[in-house]
Amino acid sequence: MVRILMVCLGNICRSPLAEGIMRKKLSENHIEAEVDSCGFESFHTGDPPDPRSVEIAAEFGIDISMLKSRLFKTKDFDEFDRIFVMDNNNYALVASRARNKEDLSKVDLIMNVLNPVSGAQVPDPYYGGDSGFLKVYKMLDQATDRIIEQIKSNNFKAL
Ligand code: 4NP
DSSP states (O other): OEEEEEEOSSSSSHHHHHHHHHHHHHHHTTOOEEEEEEBSOGGGTTOOOOHHHHHHHHHTTOOOTTOOOOBOOTTHHHHOSEEEESSHHHHHHHHTTOOSHHHHHTEEEGGGGTOTTTOOOOOOOTTSOHHHHHHHHHHHHHHHHHHHHHHHTTOSTTO
């Protein structure tokens, strides 16, 4: 069973969307997996996702309204096989908690699944308008399609 953790800063905009999209695709493809999301900013801990993330997910038939923001914990390195972060800041925060090379090897920018040398980041839409959420949705839709392909072709952990 694959275990995937999606990480952003607040765990209310990007990573809950990533979790919801991934969950739907795993279910549609009958893939047994565990998916969760978390962040590093405690301001929203326990809160549901930002209404704009809930709305864009709903437009695509995904319900993320029941998710609750939580903080990253070091034990997440033991509980997940892959830790996908949205941007370089998230990467640095997760990497700073890595205990060894194996922990660090689990962490990658999510957009690197499409092009490992691009270093592309999923921009934080929190302070922008609604179009930022659609852009984030589209990026995550593409990345999660590739993750599903990789799982199906057994290429997932060998990334
Ligand atoms: P996210 O966006 O990392 O995509 O959830 C943010 C939402 C809230 C905050 C930071 C980022 N915040 O600091 O409140």
